[in-house]
Amino acid sequence: METALTRSQYVRWRTAVFAIFLASGLSIATWASRVPAIKLALDVDNIEIGLMLLGAGIASIVGLSLANLVLARFGARRGMLVAMIVFAAGVAIIGVGTDLVHSYIVVVAGLVLFGLGNGAVDVMMNVEGAAIEKQSGKTILPLFHAFFSFGTVIGAGIGAAAAGWHVDVVFHTAVMAVIIVLIAFASFANVPARELTGDTEAAADKPHWRERLHTAMAAWREPRTYALGVIMLGMAFAEGGANDWLALGMVEGHGAAPAIGALGLTVFSVSMTIVRIFGGPLVDRFGRVATLRVLSVLAAGGLLLFILAPSIPLVFVGAALWGAGVSLGFPLGMSAAADDPAKAAARVSAAATIGYISFLCGPPILGFISEQIGLLNTLYILVALAVASGLASPAAKPIAGSTVGAGHTHH
Incomplete structure (x- = not known):
């Protein structure tokens, strides 16, 4: 049974999910805006950059596929928190691999975590957005997707500034990773547990989540x-x-x-x-x-x-x-x-x-x-x-x- 939400709880929920969409966009633009610097630092060619992108893409698809399992077992609220920490860690590791250890493999490992977390959070934040639509009775998902676009624009702007000022990739990605983790915890605190997103604890025994997976x-x-x-x-x-x-x-x-x-x-x-x-x-x-x-x-x-x-x-x-x-x-x-x-x-x-x-x-x-x-x-x-x-x-x-x-x- 869903508990009724006050107007203030609903607004905090909606704002939290806007922030999650924004954070996903931020992370993607952070990586994309520093590709030229990463390419230069690692001394790799376009084929190797393409393989990096492929690694991130495959990891994203794995993340998408795992999202179903996470939703059924843990619900969207906890799932989004973990997925955001995973892709924030990925962003930070990309910087470490680029500037501290100068390792192509470490950057690819960062991109795999980045893809995995983003793929999983993409499904869960849309499930959460759909639950908000149900609550409000209005079409809001396009606006959530606009916030993802805002995130990419802000991330690209910060990336362009960081590149222009010759800020190290490791410093840039570390700062962005911290911002994403802060958004993750602030959002988690304001997202209510809803049945629609698989978060209610009423019957959390194993057959129940397996049934949900079915x-x-x-x-x-x-x-x-x-x-x-x-x-x-x-x-x-x-x-x-x-x-x-x-x-x-x-x-x-x-x-x-x-x-x-x-x-x-x-x-x-x-x-x-x-x-x-x-x-x-x-x-x-x-x-x-x-x-x-x-x-x-x-x-x-x-x-x-x-x-x-x-x-x-x-x-x-x-x-x-x-x-x-x-x-x-x-x-x-x-x-x-x-x-x-x-x-x-x-x-x-x-x-x-x-x-x-x-x-x-x-x-x-x-x-x-x-x-x-x-x-x-x-x-x-x-x-x-x-x-x-x-x-x-x-x-x-x-x-x-x-x-x-x-x-x-x-x-």
Whole structure:
């Protein structure tokens, strides 16, 4: 039985989960912003950097898969605390490996912990965010994802400043690791135990958590999980593809200078973040399905404009539409997965796993294909995936008894 929360407890809970999303974004940008310094300090080439990224990516997928087990056994509240300490330790170890022991293996070990912790926390913070949506009756997951974006922007800014001032990687990562651990403990103190997130202690005997794990696995046998997976696959693939290939597409495909390519990625990111900030009220007004359909058209149209535009200003417009279009696929897929409180954790975990695997594995696949047919031609794959995402959008319709994301057309 859920205990009622006061307004103040609810606000503290929501703020704590905003902070967790922000911390995850901070950690990712901390590592990404120091790659050039790490490469120089270790004297490695791009292939070795690629192998580092692969190690982090595989560890993230393992973390995603373990999240189900952690949720069933310990609940999201304790699980998030441990996962955040793990990825904070990973961030610190990356710095130690770079500057103190000058060891490629130690940096890879740090990246494995970083990937493991981030993968696990990604599922659990979305389960927690979905529980907050249920409590409030409003679509808030896009705003949580906007806080993740804020975290990456803040982390990148701090990283750029640290690089500009020649701050040692070990000092920079140690400070960020301490900040993440402080956020973890402050958040833990303000997240209430809820049944929806597997935190209540009512029946904590072993058969009980095994039963919950069985329920979690059952989500993989439901057709709706895969239909939501298609929505998230298309949008996450197109978002991950932009992060890794948009800037290069402008440089190689449209002859832009590298700085202009970086600006193109900034336009994409800002556009995506703005729609995530204001997307919740739009979804509550027009409904999940209608919003996803419009956004898939925007994403496909933006991508086509980006590929075919005859001038750089139009390429920027394409990048902005692409960012807006892919902004809500992931959070709304999570939101839809959480419609049934009894199975929310299991379904969010399954949907998140599909989304994150496509986010992590998609860009390298695009890189391989682009070697054969050219980068801009490869982006047509993302157009097709955005269209598929739009066609699958009816799967996100709120199930009977759920009001979040239904829209106000029924009033």
